[in-house]
Amino acid sequence: MQGQTMAPPLSLRRLLRVALAWLVAASPGVTTAMAGDSGEAASGDLLRKFAVHVQYATERERTVLARELHDEFGSVFTALSLNCDQVLRTLPPEDTAARERLLEMNGLIEQALDSMERLVTDLRPQVLDDLGLGPAIESEVRTFGKRTGIACTVRAPEEEVALAPEQAAALFRVVQESLTNVARYAGASCVQVVLRRVDANLSLEVRDDGRGIAPDKIADPNSYGILGMRERMQLLGGHFEIEGSPGRGTRVRVTLPVG
Numbered sequence: 251m252q253g254q255t256m257a258p259p260l261s262l263r264r265l266l267r268v269a270l271a272w273l274v275a276a277s278p279g280v281t282t283a284m285a286g287d288s289g290e291a292a293s294g295d296l297l298r299k300f301a302v303h304v305q306y307a308t309e310r311e312r313t314v315l316a317r318e319l320h321d322e323f324g325s326v327f328t329a330l331s332l333n334c335d336q337v338l339r340t341l342p343p344e345d346t347a348a349r350e351r352l353l354e355m356n357g358l359i360e361q362a363l364d365s366m367e368r369l370v371t372d373l374r375p376q377v378l379d380d381l382g383l384g385p386a387i388e389s390e391v392r393t394f395g396k397r398t399g400i401a402c403t404v405r406a407p408e409e410e411v412a413l414a415p416e417q418a419a420a421l422f423r424v425v426q427e428s429l430t431n432v433a434r435y436a437g438a439s440c441v442q443v444v445l446r447r448v449d450a451n452l453s454l455e456v457r458d459d460g461r462g463i464a465p466d467k468i469a470d471p472n473s474y475g476i477l478g479m480r481e482r483m484q485l486l487g488g489h490f491e492i493e494g495s496p497g498r499g500t501r502v503r504v505t506l507p508v509g
Contacts, residue, residue, distance in 0.1 A: 316373035323366050331359045372426070382410040383418045384445060387425050391443050394429045401440040411452055417506060420482040421445075421454050424490075427475045428456035428502045436460025436500060448505070456502045463494035479504070 334356040341349055370376075371393070378386035384406035395402035413421075425443060432438050438460030445454050467473055476492060479502070483490040488506035 312373045316370045316376075319366060319370050319373070324363070327359050327363045327366065331356055331363075334359065375422070378418060378422055383413060383421055384410055386418075386422055387443060387445060390422070390425055391429070391441070394433070394441075398433050400432070400438055402443070403440075404443045404445075406445040407447055411447055411508060413452070413508060417452075417486060417508065420486055420488075421452070421504070421506065423482060424454060424479050424502065424504055425456060427479055431463075431475060431500075432456075432458045432460065435463070438499065447508075450507055451505045452508045454504050454506075457499060459499040462496045462498055463492065463500045464496075465494075468492055468494075 334352050338349060338352050338356075341352070371390075375386050375389065377389050387406060388404045391402045391404045394400070429441070432441055436458045438458035441456065441458045443454075443456050445452070447453075468476065471477070479492075480490040482488075483504050483506065486506060488504055490502075490504045492500065492502045494500040
């Protein structure tokens, strides 16, 4: 409405604090457990556990939705394409108008299939569940390079690191968001993604040679992509950092304890 300012969307952390406040108000037992000198620590621990649970549930729902999209719409689009091919084979050669219309229809079906595959991959790449984080990152970066024309390199451990589902999902989402930012803002010609084990931590770095993120964008509370990556790592006990130099690119680096 005119004269009113829209409130910015709640960050995950703020949203979880609202949910936690409601939970505490509605549960006297929780309030008692959080009373005293250790109340703030208990509140923070409960918030973190709740947030991890929410993220895990969200990823699980994304997995179910991706599977349903692939199974239901994939089979329908494939059947339509096969029907078009069958009708094309039965048309007389002189019926050029109908032939052109069917070819156009088949092309639209192929576009819809491609769009569906991209949606499914964005929701939850099957390779992440089948082969693990390293192959999933390699597949994502390879697809990104083909789509954008940006030269990409990936380095990942040959042996897959054992990760909890929420850890693998969080690291993969950091890669997705970082690549999205490269495509939208960086003007880069090459991107390097490195995943490696460092002692008891897993380190992930995404670096580009673009124009470099400005410091005010890093600190901007409306930079929701950066905010989301930072919160994902913090909620899992990890560390997030991003830095940029004008004309020398941007580097995103996260570390996550994996035992």
